[in-house]
Amino acid sequence: MKIQHLVLDDDVHKALKARKKRFGITVKEFGNSALRAALRIPTRQELIVEKLVESGKITRQDYEQAVAAATRDLKAGRANEAITPPPDGTSITVGSWRGQTIHLDPDGRYALFFHRAGDGKKTLSTPHEHSEAHSWALVLQGKVLWRIGGEERVLRPGEAVHIPPGVPHNSAPLTRSTTMLMLMSPPEAMPRDALGGPGAKTSKTRNTPRKER
Numbered sequence: 265m266k267i268q269h270l271v272l273d274d275d276v277h278k279a280l281k282a283r284k285k286r287f288g289i290t291v292k293e294f295g296n297s298a299l300r301a302a303l304r305i306p307t308r309q310e311l312i313v314e315k316l317v318e319s320g321k322i323t324r325q326d327y328e329q330a331v332a333a334a335t336r337d338l339k340a341g342r343a344n345e346a347i348t349p350p351p352d353g354t355s356i357t358v359g360s361w362r363g364q365t366i367h368l369d370p371d372g373r374y375a376l377f378f379h380r381a382g383d384g385k386k387t388l389s390t391p392h393e394h395s396e397a398h399s400w401a402l403v404l405q406g407k408v409l410w411r412i413g414g415e416e417r418v419l420r421p422g423e424a425v426h427i428p429p430g431v432p433h434n435s436a437p438l439t440r441s442t443t444m445l446m447l448m449s450p451p452e453a454m455p456r457d458a459l460g461g462p463g464a465k466t467s468k469t470r471n472t473p474r475k476e477r
Contacts, residue, residue: 381437406442
């Protein structure tokens, strides 16, 4: 078995040495004890999955299959390819995002989408809202700028956000490697102007987010 070593900060290392001298507990013993305690605390991502499963919006198997599919493509160097075709065989471009439907619940309860950065321009999607649908977004890789109801925040891998019905929102990938999963319940079509399709509204101003501080 390959042995991995943690690289400790100086202050942590000094504190561990002092603890060892005072109580006679080795660094290994203390480290294993601390890690076992930490492993019993669920991560934010694990809590999000639990909430979604408890609500009946998604099954754990659905979530694990979606993450496994995304992970396989990323490891295979196919981040710029579609994971699976959406029902109509097309993908959508929203700002700097390219998105595809990867699972539609047969009972019409939810839809699961995979989004990846389509370019490096960091272009925001057009602000839009959904009349009935709740949406959850989970960042898998890179960084995402979200604007939700007038508030702005940057999400990193493992961080998620919930968007209630009727709340204006839009987002942009901040790195070329950015990928994100989105769950919408119940499934609801995005407005044409949000997709930039035929009949879309046009604007002379460039919809680009400000630089991250």
